[in-house]
Each structure stands twice: as C-alpha cells, then as structure tokens.
Amino acid sequence: MRVSIDDVAARAQVSTATVSRALRGLPKVNPATRARVFAVAEEMGYVPSPSARRLATGRTKTVGVLVPFIDRWYFANALEGIDQELREHGYNLLLFSLGGYMHGQQRRFTEQMVRKQIDALVVLCLGLSATELAELQRINIPIIAVGGPVGGCRGVHVDDAAAAAAATQHLIDLGHKKIGHLRGGINDEKNFVVPSLRAEAFEATMRRAGLELRPEWSVAGDFTVGQGAAAAATLFTQSGERPTAIFCGSDEMAIGLMFEARRRGIRIPQDLSLIGIDDHDFSAPAGLSTVAQKPLQHGLLAAQVLLAELDGLTIPRHEDPMPFKLIQRESTAPPTPPA
C-alpha cells in the first residue's frame, strides 16, 4: 500500500539516491534512467513523504498564517492571495486563527505551534504586543505583516493615514463642513493601530481644512456591520444638530450605518453623505463611495516576498505602501442646502 523511495529504487533497479535525483529534476541523471524512474514511480503510485523530506532537509515547504479571525472581508481576501501564491510555488499554508482578538490575558497562540513547522510566517494585521512579536522573532524565520503596521516588523499595507485623508477630503471637496466619524478599535487589540491611524488622519484633515471636530459626532465601533448599525443608532438618537456627512473607518460600518439610516428615513446622500474604506464586496451593490484597497494583492505580495527570501533570491521591494483609490458612488453628494 504505502510505497517508499526504496520500493521505487528496487523496481527501477537503481539506488535510492538516483530515484531522489531523478524525481527532483536534478541534473546529472541519464535521461533514460530518469525516464525509467518516472515510469516506475508513476506506475507504483509513489508520492514522496513530506515528513521524511522535511526531516532530511530541515525545510518544511510550509508557510504559516496567523489571523485574528477569518470571517472578515480583509482577512479572507488576503488569505486567498497568500494561498494562491503559495500553491503556485508548491508551498503549504498552515492556518492559525485566533478566533477573535483576545484581550491581553490569554492568547492561545504559542511559539510551540509554529516552531519547526513552518519556514516563514505571515501575520494578518494582528495587534501583537512587543513581547509577542519578540517571541515570534526568536524563532528566527522570515516574518511579514499584512494589513496594518505591526510594530517593528515590515509589512504590506496601504498608507492608512493617506487613505483616510483621501476619504475625508472627498467629503470636504463636496462642500461638507459638518462631518462625523465612525471609528473602529473598540473591540480590537489595543496594539492594532489601523483604526487609530484612520481616526487621527480624519481629525488632522478636518483641522487642516479649518473644520470643527465635534466630539459627539465621533462614535466608536469595531469595523463590523453590526457595530456600524449600533454606532449609527447612537449618533441618530442624539439631540442637537446632525452632521451632513460621515466618514466610516470601514465599509462594513458604513453599510451598517446605511441600514440604520434607512430604518429611520434618513436619505443617503440627500440627508447624509457616507464614505468608507475598503471596497468590500457589498460596497458596489450598495452604491457606497469608498477608498478601495485590494487585500488579495497584499496577500500575493507578502507571499512573494517571503518566498523570494526563502529561495535566497533578491528580495523584492515592498517598502512602498500599497495603492488605494477613491471610488465615488451614490452615497456621497454635495450637502443639500437647508430648504
């Protein structure tokens, strides 16, 4: 049943070393021999044992991916990109999901899990603490972050501040002056800086335009639709003046806000303009203006960098932030002058 390299060697009447060379396409193998070996291997249904190969070479041909959770547009798409690139090069993808951010105390992820199992690691925008990162670094394999800066670790991601500024500026350019913000980060790791980067850029852009920042117009959520709707409810039930436009830290939140707005008869964009960040699958159908990023590409690039490094090739540049693009759809318009 289980056929090993020795079985093939015996049948092909060559040494195991020759089988190994022939099958791996190494040079200095007689074409005829190689052909015979291939034929025999095929005939016997031989598949080399990765474990044995790993033990002998010390390389696992496997890359680990650490994600906070899978069910989020950005992560799922980045993961897809990583997977594509890895498969393309015969690498395996070992997935580690933390199943949600854990607040400080107990994270189920230990060095043990990755140690000697993977050749490199991709960290999908987790808020790793300095100590956790240090622990990972100790393993001494190439690491790359995707989706957001991870302290002291190189990464593939957009310039979040610039993207947030572009979104905010779009609203300002349309003539809005009363602009609110739905930010993320409330349920996330405190080391996950993306929500803050975006929020700060929003504030900076507003100040630069000489516009007022009203604290009651800044509501915090966690980048999900559910939180978007909840935050919107908070915002809409406030007494007092309402903003004419809102910049949401993620498209999911923006869409949650759209749902809540419709529920309350607030028209978009007539009563309220709305812009997010991401270009989530739901955004185009929803007619949501956004600043688009392409996580699949981020994943692809991250994997490329890692693989190049493992192959000892020149490491491609990846220092430049990834591109983003403002996409105007139906959810943003100039403010309606008071009737």
Add this chain to the structure above:
Amino acid sequence: MRVSIDDVAARAQVSTATVSRALRGLPKVNPATRARVFAVAEEMGYVPSPSARRLATGRTKTVGVLVPFIDRWYFANALEGIDQELREHGYNLLLFSLGGYMHGQQRRFTEQMVRKQIDALVVLCLGLSATELAELQRINIPIIAVGGPVGGCRGVHVDDAAAAAAATQHLIDLGHKKIGHLRGGINDEKNFVVPSLRAEAFEATMRRAGLELRPEWSVAGDFTVGQGAAAAATLFTQSGERPTAIFCGSDEMAIGLMFEARRRGIRIPQDLSLIGIDDHDFSAPAGLSTVAQKPLQHGLLAAQVLLAELDGLTIPRHEDPMPFKLIQRESTAPPTPPA
C-alpha cells in the same frame, strides 16, 4: 541553537527514550525523573520536531480543509469552527483553497497535495465530481463534507430542502401568492447541489400550496451580493406583473436585491417581501428575514467527528441534519392589498 531530544537527554542524564516518554506523559516514568526532564527541556527551550515525530509515528496531527474559496460567509465561518476544534486538540489545519470554482477542466488540487500530509480531510461544500471524490477516497483517510451533500460522502449540513421550504412557507403563510425566486448555481460547479436543492424545494412548496410558478420570476445568480443585485435588476426591469415576495437562495443575494430595490424606490416590505437563507452577518443589521444556519457549529461538529475517528473513539452521531431556524425581521410582511 536547535535543541533536539538528545541534547535534553544528555543534559538530564537519561536516555532519549526516557525523555520521549516523560515529555509525552506516558506512564511508567519515575516522577522525579519526569520532573527533571521537564525542567531541563524547559530550560533548554526544547520543542519536539513535528517532522521527526511524523516520520516515526506515521501520523501528522494535521487535518486538511479543502475550500472553493475563503471569502464567503459560510466558508469563513465553518473554517473558523474547524480551526477552533482542531487547535483545541493539538491538531494543525492545512488549508487548500481552490480560489474559486474551476469549471471542469483544470483544478489545481491534486492527490499529491494531501497525500501523506494530513490524517483527515474536510471538504467544504465543493462540487466534487465522482472521479475526484474517488481519487480522494483512494488516499484512504477519513473524509467529511461540510455545507452540502457531496456525493456518497457523509456530511454535516442542514436539510437544504427543508430550510428552503420553511422560507417559502413563511411567505405563503403571510398571504403571498405571487412569489419569485432568486436562485444560485449559475457560476458554481455543477456538482454543487445546494442551489438546486433549494430551488427545487421552493418549487415543490409552491406547488403544494397550489400557487403558480412563473418562470420569469425565477432568476439565477450565484449566491453573492453582486449577483443578487444583478438578478434583481433583471427582475425589476421586466415588463408585466411583479411578485409581491421573493425567496432568495442566500442572504447575500437577498441583500443585493434590497440594495437594488432601494435604488428603484421599491419599498421593502411594503412593495416586496424578502427572505433569504443563512443569517449572514449583514442580515440582522439589514433587517432581513431569513432561515438561519450556523456554519461555525457545522465546522466544529465535522472536526469532532474526524478527531473522534482518528482517536479510534466511538464516532459521534452526525447523521441528523443540522438545525435551522426561521427568523422573521422587517423584510417580510403580509402583501399590501392593491390600493
């Protein structure tokens, strides 16, 4: 740098066999010896080599998961469930994404990829052909399908026909008679039967209620928001009478339809009732009535079954279909009598 079992043995002044036994918690090890071994191992930062262990035992402590693509609510959640259960038991999760269904010709997934790498396999509702499935079976490891029936293979999933019938019946119970259907399957593997199961159940339920099935009210998509919106556009631009309610094969499609309806000033539920299947993250915020299923639980159970089998334990029952539940929200209401 790299510390092996022999290093530990030397330092602890015992044989490698004893270290192995002590660390694995096997019986018949002197408590004092065990303690010393643990101390030394800890002190030296010893981590056993999975490759060596695999080679010696023939077991990989790894389960493979085959998914058509990751970025879909159902898959992402099921994956999360599988991951949780696997980690809990010290198993690894090797991910294989096909990056989208490939139509017949070339699928990048080969027996080679899994062979000798995993102890068991979870197939996430892929439409595997009989030959592909046979090839997988040949590897002779436990396999389980999740999310939909995979020909001849046991699986964890809801009774799709019953779920679809429940959704349809809900509309009928509300008094609707003119009911349309957005079905999936147009871009999917033809062996992926879920869309058909749901569509057929819709039709059967309609017939049972003595209601007319209008072909022009049945539009096909592929379960995504984008297709939902597109299908809705097709439906809404048709001349002639319009249905008063629509059953969507997935919540994503239903939400796509909602977006398109709003764009055209069609009010939900006043002008059109809408129900889907899934209970997608967006559904509650959107106020979408649906038949809920819990993919995370499906993943959990599938992994449990596999692990039990690998441990040689009694295999838990999993023959019963998974539960589903009708959730009525704002998108369904009795039909509005013509003014």
Add this chain to the structure above:
DNA sequence: CTGTTAGCGCTTTCAA
C-alpha cells in the same frame, strides 16, 4: 552519471 553511507529527530520494541 550512479551507488554508498551517514544522518535528520523522533518513537517503539525488546531487554535489562
């Protein structure tokens, strides 16, 4: 171009 021979780091009899 091909064969021999050490390992790689563990587990697992079999003895002691």
Add this chain to the structure above:
DNA sequence: TTGAAAGCGCTAACAG
C-alpha cells in the same frame, strides 16, 4: 522504571 538500538523515508556528501 530505564536503556539500547532499530527503524520511519528521505537528502546530501563523498566516492567511484
């Protein structure tokens, strides 16, 4: 309760 030794299946010198 512990140790010695034989693999597990492959790769990588080193000879030839």
